[in-house]
Amino acid sequence: MTDATVLTDRFDRALLYATHVHGGQVRKGTPIPYIAHLLAVAATVLEYDGSEDMAIAALLHDAVEDQGGEPRLSDIRNRFGDRVADIVRSCSDTVVNSSAGQQKEDWHTRKTRYVEHLNLIDQETLLVSLSDKIHNARSILRDLRKPEIGKSVWDRFKNSRKDTLWYYRELAKSFQKRLKDQSAKMQLADELSEIVDVLERT
8 A cells, every 4th residue: 555645735736836827618519617638637646656746747748739839838847846847848739839820739639649759758747648648438329328418518619520530549558558557547448448348339
């Protein structure tokens, strides 16, 4: 049995920061405050023995990609340190400097590169990424099973159901490959694969 992760005022400050950065933002196609997703990802990281840095990175994993780009990443680095910033950077499929007017690459290019990127990142970053993806997949499945939502859940995405499922299947395979020697985390990777199985059949 490992020692419990101790959360300090750094975690408190990160939660306030995430709430500020994502203030007013909701989950795609729902009235759910976006912070609910960030808390779920942080909770999963902690449930799998993640450190405080990992939990903070979980809270901030989306703060860069769509909420400020490189300037936001620099701010996170100044506030929470290099380790947190490096994990957040690695969890982003792109970092756009909005002040410079940059545009994202096309979806399939970004997602293919991200899946390949999973083969290179460290185990701590891998857990934060997996915790994010599995909460997203669980949310899709939950809403797919709601009579008032059902298959319209796929309308929330810019890309087709086929493309979205392709991405989650590739993610699941990559996580399983990387975590095959770690039984606890492999359980989480297997769960993602099982959710994708259900989504593909539904």
